[in-house]
Amino acid sequence: MVAYALYLNDARIKAYVRSLEKVGAAVDVLVVREPGKPRTQLSGSTRIVYLTKQYRGDSAAMYVLSYFKFFFASFLTLSCLALRRRYTAVHVHNMPNLLIFTSVLPRLLGARLILDVHDLMPANYMAKFHVDDRHWLVRLLVLEQRVSAMMANYVFCADHSQGEFIERICGVPRRKLFVLLNLPNEDTFKPIKKARRNDVFELVYHGTIAHRLGIDILLRALAHLPDDLPVRLSIYGNGDFLDQARRLAEELRLGDRVYFSASFFPVEAIPEMVGSMDLGVVGNRRTLACDKFMLPVKLLEYVYLGVPVVAPRLEIIRRYFDEEMIKFYEPEDSMDLARCIVELYESPRERDLMARNASRFYDAYNWHAQAAAYLRLLSEQRA
Secondary structure (H helix, E strand, O other): OEEOOOHHHOHHHHHHHHHHHHOOOOEEEEEOOOOOOOOEEEEOOEEEEEOOOOOOOOOHHHHHHHHHHHHHHHHHHHHHHHHHHOOOEEEEEOOOHHHHHHHHHHHHOOOEEEEEEOOOHHHHHHHHHOOOOOOHHHHHHHHHHHHHHHHOOEEEEOOHHHHHHHHHOOOOOHHHEEEOOOOOOOOOOOOOOOOOOOOOEEEEEEOOOOHHHOHHHHHHHHHHOOOOOOEEEEEEOOOOOHHHHHHHHHHOOOHHHEEEOOOOOOHHHHHHHHOOOOEEEOOOOOOHHHHHHOOOHHHHHHHHOOOOEEEEOOHHHHOOOOOOOOEEEOOOOHHHHHHHHHHHHHOHHHHHHHHHHHOOHHHHOOHHHHHHHHHHHHHHHHO
């Protein structure tokens, strides 16, 4: 596997790896460097190789440079490993999609290639740098998606809307496309209900701290809540918006009402962090990427762990969840979010009912079924 990602907290990559380990496969994972980690780390039948450092920030040029460094480190490392290991398959996770071309030698040696689209680069670029689909770089990214898909035998999409975009806009044949949602691996995400230690109404957000994910909206909603409402928001994670979020929390005088962990965390820690919380909050803005193509992974994790969720009324979320499953507020409206929080605080029955209704999502979608489909594809490759 090749991914410009932190292995520590990437649930999707770890889910695939664990599914492969369960059937006795040996896996090499090439990822970005993590502080305190050696160059190579063994974990059972999996070998993790840490390569170049990941960039986080607002500079498009620095992102490109960081991707460029990782690409060449991956290309050289994977080529050397492929001569010894003769891989059955190479599974490449975007972004960028061009990482699929690190697998040229394995493909020549007979490996099948999988391109796993976690995020749509054209939509993400438009959202992050505030340009539209006519921008020359956005058009270039659409071409990059198409060319990368041509190199792959299979293209995995993180939701059905992504699949439709890749087929319709990027011109990738439907026969190559498979939708595998960002679902919790049941072997890792075991629901934990910890005993409550106080009467505080506990809100939780976990994941990347970014402006597009509406961290400031969550903080402003907290400031709109009545002073006598015993509430606290725990924000677990890190990202390029962390410093601004902390300053905003100070300006709003939130004090002990908000907690920042200011660090990433292992995927395995999520059930313990989230299990006893009263409400999971999602703040995604109404950008093209967030509205249409980015089904929040944290939302799926809250639902699986039995935590009720309040989320913006975005198209991608409403594709899978209805008003009986999620408490919706108007996107980017912190006052409306505050209203929803108050209503749910006052109605434990509504919270319980929402959590039970939302769990129906897993009647239709679950990781075991997706893992079985994934392993069948790999088995067909060996045939």
